[in-house]
Amino acid sequence: MTTPDHQSPPPDASRPESKDRIYRSPSGIAGGVLLLAIALWLGIDALISGSGRTPWLALASLILLVPLVSAFTLRPAVFANEDRLRIRNPFRVVVLPWSSVVSLRSGYSNEVVTPSGTKYQLWAVPVSLRARKSAARRQARGSAAESGGDTSAVGTRPGRAQTDQIMDDLRELAEARGKAESAQGEPSVRWAYEIVGPAVAGAIVLAILLAVG
Incomplete structure (x- = not known):
């Protein structure tokens, strides 16, 4: 047992890391694939055959919708092993020893x-x-x-x-x-900028196009 005057020894690096148990929602994934297929079909059709501002509106809409649909349907997952629980939610990744x-x-x-x-x-x-x-x-x-x-x-x-x-x-x-011992630590939270960034960019472009008229 360690005393307050000494730091806890680091985890044994020789111990192989346990494999994650992965939990996902099959219905969410199926719904996401369907929604993305519809969005891409309509968006690509508007890009190819649209005129005037339509292709630009379609492009901005795709940049906004594809990350959001993916975030709420394909992205969520829970990973659990002997040391920690990792939660991948739409906009954040939470790691909990x-x-x-x-x-x-x-x-x-x-x-x-x-x-x-x-x-x-x-x-x-x-x-x-x-x-x-x-x-x-x-x-x-x-x-x-x-x-x-x-x-x-x-x-x-x-x-x-x-x-x-x-x-x-x-x-x-x-x-x-x-x-x-290997399951000790503090929670950590990371924002999913790979989702937030494109969605915000698409929303800004779409708002500008709609405002310009």
Whole structure:
């Protein structure tokens, strides 16, 4: 155990870094691909066949919309390993060593809470009330079948909704690794300028074109 007069030793560099568990929203990705395909189809058509200011308006709109659509659909992801939780949200990347994770909450959204009380939403793990209700109904039917002596349904009885199960897995990892030496540290937040920059530029150009008339 270290004393206040000594710094904690650096993590063992010889220890291989554990692989990330990656969580993303399949429905979000599918929706994003569809929206981007429609936007690109309409935008490219306006660029090629449009006249006057239309091609410029189409170009500015694409510069604005493509980053935004990507940010809210394709970009969100949660990466978890034995040392830290990394949350890639639309406009920020949050890195939380497990020691800085106080709790993982599930309500109308899934979020992680730090010791300072700061909350970060997990965009890549959205809450589906419909999935919760469906899982609860299936579990109730499985319990009824088991209590009625129908053992054929016991082995296949589904559990919790997928996103709730993901949150359970993250809670278990946080509890197991929260005191590990390699999981100590402070939260860090980085803005996604690669998303914010193009979107702001597109918005400015579009506003100027609309104002000029």
